[in-house]
Structures are given as C-alpha cells and as structure tokens.
Amino acid sequence: MRFILTLILFVLPISAFAAIDTYEFKDEATRERFKELTFELRCPKCQNQNLQDSNSPIAEDLRNEVYKMLQDESSNDEIMDFMVARYGEFVLYKPPVNETTYILWYGPFGLAFIGLIVLLVVSRKRKRNDVSEVDLETHLSNDETARLDDILKKGERND
Amino acid sequence: MRRFILFLPLVIAIGIGGFLWKGLQLDPTELPSALLNKPFPAFELPALADSELTLTENDLKGEVALVNVWATWCPSCKQEHAQLNRIKAEGYKVIGINYKDERQKANIWLKKYLDPYAVNVYDDKGTLGLDLGVYGAPETYVIDKDGVIQYKHVGVVDEAVWQKLKAIIDQLKNGPKVATQ
Numbered sequence: 001m002r003f004i005l006t007l008i009l010f011v012l013p014i015s016a017f018a019a020i021d022t023y024e025f026k027d028e029a030t031r032e033r034f035k036e037l038t039f040e041l042r043c044p045k046c047q048n049q050n051l052q053d054s055n056s057p058i059a060e061d062l063r064n065e066v067y068k069m070l071q072d073e074s075s076n077d078e079i080m081d082f083m084v085a086r087y088g089e090f091v092l093y094k095p096p097v098n099e100t101t102y103i104l105w106y107g108p109f110g111l112a113f114i115g116l117i118v119l120l121v122v123s124r125k126r127k128r129n130d131v132s133e134v135d136l137e138t139h140l141s142n143d144e145t146a147r148l149d150d151i152l153k154k155g156e157r158n159d
Numbered sequence: 160m161r162r163f164i165l166f167l168p169l170v171i172a173i174g175i176g177g178f179l180w181k182g183l184q185l186d187p188t189e190l191p192s193a194l195l196n197k198p199f200p201a202f203e204l205p206a207l208a209d210s211e212l213t214l215t216e217n218d219l220k221g222e223v224a225l226v227n228v229w230a231t232w233c234p235s236c237k238q239e240h241a242q243l244n245r246i247k248a249e250g251y252k253v254i255g256i257n258y259k260d261e262r263q264k265a266n267i268w269l270k271k272y273l274d275p276y277a278v279n280v281y282d283d284k285g286t287l288g289l290d291l292g293v294y295g296a297p298e299t300y301v302i303d304k305d306g307v308i309q310y311k312h313v314g315v316v317d318e319a320v321w322q323k324l325k326a327i328i329d330q331l332k333n334g335p336k337v338a339t340q
Contacts, residue, residue, distance in 0.1 A: 044294035047187060057259075058294045061285055086292040088193035 023067050030070055037066050037079055040094060044087045192311035193292055199226075199306040200290035207257045207265055207279035214280050219306050223331045224252040225324065226300040227276070227316075228288065230260040231268045233296040239315045243275040246321060251328060255279035258288045258296050299324070303331050 025031040035052070041062065043054040051059050051066070062083070069079045083091045095101045140148065194200070199216045206212040219226065227243060229236040247253055255276035257265045262281060269276075282288055291300075294313075301310040301324060310327050312320055 044190060044292075061289060065289065084193065086193055086290060087294065088191055088292070090190050 025070075033076065034066060034070055037070075037076060038063055040092065041066070041080075041083055042091045042093050044091060050093060189313055190294070192308070194308050195311065197308055199302055199308060200287065202280070202282075202287045202290065204287060205281050207255070207262060207269075207281040210262070210281070214278065216306055218278065219254055219302060221304055222252050223301070223303050223328050224254050224277070225328070226254045226256060226302055228256045228258050228291070228293050228296050228298040228300075230258045230296050231264045232260065235315045236297045237272075239297055239317065240272050240275070242316050242318065242321060244273050246316075247275040249325075251325070252277050256287060256291075257281050257283075258293060259283060259285045301327050301331070 023031075023034065025034065038051040041051045043049050043051055043056060043059040043062070045056045045058045046054045049059070051063050065082075066079055069082065074082075080092065089095055095104060097105050199219055201216050203213055203215050206214050225246065229240075243253055253275050255278070257279050260281075260283065262283070265279075265281075269279075280287065285293075291298075297315060299312045299316050299320075300308050303309055309331060310324065312324065314320075316324070
C-alpha cells in the first residue's frame with residue numbers, strides 16, 4: 001500500500017507539468033519552431049529567463065504573440081524583427097553582429113591573439129638570452145683566456 | 160621599461176575594477192527603448208471614460224505631453240499617482256494608457272484619487288502596450304507635438320524623475336535654444 005502511494009506521488013507532478021503546454025500546432029515542425037523561438041527570446045521583465053521559462057504576464061503575452069505569428073505563417077526572422085522593433089536587441093539571447101556588438105563577438109579572439117603574441121615575444125626573448133649566455137662561456141677573448149688559465153693554475157697550487 | 164611591465168597586471172586589475180564598479184551603479188532593469196525618436200505606434204482603441212469614443216494616435220498629437228501607462232493592479236502606479244496630479248497642477252499635459260485593466264475599477268480609481276489625465280486610452284488586451292514595448296507598468300513617455308517618442312522612463316515618477324522629464328519637456332516646448340538643465 002505504501003509503495004503504491006509513493007509511486008503515485010512520484011508520477012503526479014509529471015502529469016501536472018504536461019498540462020502547461022496548451023498551444024495546439026498544425027504540425028510538428030511549427031511546434032519545434034515555437035520552442036526554438038521562445039528559447040531564443042528573452043523575457044523583458046525577468047531579465048535572465050527566456051519566454052519559455054518565465055511565468056510573468058508579459059512573457060505570456062509574448063508567447064501568445066509568437067504563437068499567433070506562427071499560425072499566420074510568419075518566418076522566424078519576421079518574428080524576431082517584430083520583437084526587436086518593440087523591445088530592442090535586449091530580447092535576443094544571441095545578439096546580432098553589428099558595430100555595437102563587434103567587441104562582444106570578436107573581443108575574445110582579439111584577446112587570444114594578443115596573448116599569443118605576448119607568449120611568442122617572451123619565449124623568443126628567453127631563447128635569445130640563453131644563446132648569449134652560451135656565447136659568454138665559449139667565446140672568451142685572448143686576454144680573458146689567459147686570465148682564466150692564470151686563476152685556475154693559482155687554484156691548483158693552493159690545493 | 161622592465162619596471163613598467165611589472166606594474167602592468169596592477170594597472171589591468173584597476174581598469175577591470177573600474178568597469179565592474181561602474182557596473183554596480185547601473186540598473187539592469189532599465190532597458191533602452193527601441194522606440195526612441197520613432198513615432199507613437201498607430202492604434203485604434205476606446206477611451207476609458209466613454210466606450211463609444213474611439214481614440215487614435217492622432218489624438219495624442221498637437222502638444223508636448225507625458226504618456227503614462229498605468230493600471231489599478233499596479234501598486235507603483237498608486238505610488239506615483241499623487242505626483243501625476245501635481246504635474247497636472249503645474250500645467251503639463253498627461254495622457255493615460257490604462258493597461259490590461261478593468262474599465263469600472265479604473266474609473267472608480269480616478270474618481271477616488273483624482274484624474275490627472277487629459278484623456279485615457281483603454282487598452283484592455285495590452286495590444287498598444289505590446290506595440291509600445293511596455294514590459295511593466297508604470298512606464299512614462301515624453302512625446303513631442305508630432306507624436307514622436309522622445310524619452311521613456313520605466314518605474315515610478317517621483318519628484319526627482321519629474322524634474323528630469325520637465326527639463327526635457329520644456330526644451331521640446333521652447334525649441335533647441337534652451338540648454339538642458
């Protein structure tokens with residue numbers, strides 16, 4: 001008995017969820033487009049939710065509007081343009097590429113490029129430093145070789 | 160030169176800190192209006208006071224005015240109502256858009272708390288609100304005499320906000336010769 005009750009309790013919320021979607025679409029493709037559009041469009045009131053997630057009245061209105069436009073055979077672009085004309089580019093979760101968003105789209109690549117250059121310059125400099133140290137060891141002038149020999153000899157004598 | 164490079168991370172950190180600090184002062188709920196400098200959207204809706212009377216965007220033209228989107232279900236609208244009455248008393252024109260409301264409730268409200276509106280558009284389905292990009296009442300717009308939207312304020316109009324709006328309205332009324340604020 002207890003087991004059955006637990007089972008029922010587990011199943012109940014699932015059926016409740018299924019009841020939320022009350023839109024009827026003429027085909028599966030339109031349903032997919034509706035899902036896609038309400039996922040991509042941001043609710044203007046609740047900031048960090050899309051139209052799909054939000055329960056605010058304005059999101060509901062906009063969902064209805066998307067649904068209505070889909071029934072009227074509007075293209076995805078038309079629906080997006082409709083929303084942007086009223087609520088601005090804020091409603092797009094994927095901002096378009098234009099002058100104001102260049103830094104958003106290309107900034108990361110620019111930074112990576114700068115990082116790469118810095119890396120190259122630093123490693124190149126280090127390599128050059130290594131080379132010059134080797135040069136110091138191997139290329140002594142005649143005077144220096146003589147002095148070195150002198151010092152080494154002195155050292156041996158002291159031992 | 161070498162010394163300077165050592166300080167570079169500090170300089171960058173301060174720069175980023177500056178931007179983040181600025182970000183703290185910004186209000187993310189304030190969206191820039193997509194309709195700035197665009198004509199008021201076309202509509203054909205009944206007046207709140209008289210369902211027989213049909214209003215269009217042409218009824219808003221002729222004078223620089225505030226357009227206030229309000230409803231009886233919106234607590235902040237009640238908060239700003241007294242301020243709107245004061246604005247009317249100062250001799251400025253306020254047009255109302257009664258947004259997704261019930262006609263009877265709205266008319267009772269205006270009797271009870273006084274009516275600051277020259278005229279009220281009854282937008283019960285929120286269609287005009289949608290075209291205006293309204294996402295939360297109250298919202299207040301400044302339109303010029305040709306019905307072009309010049310400014311949008313989202314949220315309560317208090318005395319401080321009104322001073323800002325007034326400067327914009329006065330400038331529109333007197334032409335561009337008068338300096339802002």
